[in-house]
Amino acid sequence: MSVINVRAFSDVGLVRKRNEDAILVAGWLSQTREGSLVAMDFAPTVPFVCAVADGMGGHVGGDLASRVALTVISERSRDWRSEDDIAKTLQDASDEVRTVGADAELQGLGTTVAGLCLTADGIVVFNVGDSPLFSITDGVLTQISIDDSVFDVNGRPTNIITQSLGQFPPVQPHLKVLPWEAGTYLMCSDGVSGVMSPEELQAAVRRPDLDEMAADIIDTTRRNGAHDNFSFIVVEIPDLSSPDATTLAQRTVETG
Template identity: 30%
Template sequence: MRIHDIALFTHRGAVRVRNEDAVFVGGTIFQEDLRDVVALRLTGSPHALLIADGMGGHPHGDLASHAALAFLTSQDGLLDGSAACETALHAANERLYELMDEPTRIGMGTTIAGLVLQETAMIAFNVGDSRAYRLSSGGLHKLSHEDVVLPPGEGIAPARTHGITQALGGSTFPLAIVPHVCVEPPLQVGDKVLLCTDGLTDALNDTEIETFLQLSASPAIIIQKLVRRAISAGTRDNISVVVGVCV
């Protein structure tokens, strides 16, 4: 039986007036600003870890992120496999457009990134620019694909433009999505995972992230160090982080 120690943190950050991020771990959606890192132990399988970033500049980003997580975690199929995950993401996108029945909600949207921890595999998925990483003996591997606008002449590394090319919802009329879903080997003892919104990755590059994940410390301590570093580096966005380790 696999055991995973998970820690999470979500906060509006130093500049924003409200938190439009949301995190799902261990059966609970976290969206209110946390004063401390929350640590949990998950036993058995499967388990879903999810993070969502309501789109800034659009109405009701906080509602969009919470609604997406609530819908996805109500779908039994999310845990069943990659095809079921993709189906659930399409359904979540449709659900957000259904919620735009009030004029003030039109255009609300959210990114999504998640991991499904199974006994024999790990499923990673995302839509938008929230990220998922895995750290193993082979180093840091980004599992997510960033749906962001590249400036002219660029084509290798995504620029931090905050212009995303797809999300759950996010338009005045329904648009289809193309979710990024991949199947990875299950976590081995000592392997770590990270989910985060761009409040972290706007401030830290992959080399810095890997340095923190390599620390022989608990997930809670690693999150504390990551968040402190991002704030000291001047991040201006909401910041949400999930770190897990297979023990």
């Protein structure tokens, strides 16, 4: 039987004291300090959700913000059927982060999010903030998320973001529906995309399999200094025209 293949990783990096990133794969939420590459196989089913969140760097409680946002998404995504469901959950997650951040010691709490959801109608890609999500087709990397950030003179996004979960007024999530077809997707925090050059990231996704691709991303990010937390999820979707609604089957393997 065809399966959805996933590789997931989250790490504090070489400079930061705590991990403000968090990752979510089909209800499994992780925010580890010392990351291990996790491989998972899932029976095709809907809804199937993966997401990366990057807590606002420099703000007290960024790790809490990303964890709260992905917890809300994990709980609500079981009932996702449409774009409207996803948009409403992201707005609710933003409200929850903002509520938690009402504490005087947690003012400024916020987080980005980027992810995808497999539905009966297709693949819904969503994001708020500057954590990117890419499609990988024939070894070519293409960003399909929309950066909520200020851009420099060369057209590259800076670390100044214009929208995040937890902000006021309500957020306006970016959503895009793609056809359900075989393909590979990479979502990551800017601890990956901002540390690896576009050429290095492109070279990594041309590796022959998911394990080598993931290992290249980890090794290159660390070699380049890993000055921020860095997290990513790679999702390989099989060619299926009619996903069923059976219970998820999961096999998890950790590698060093």
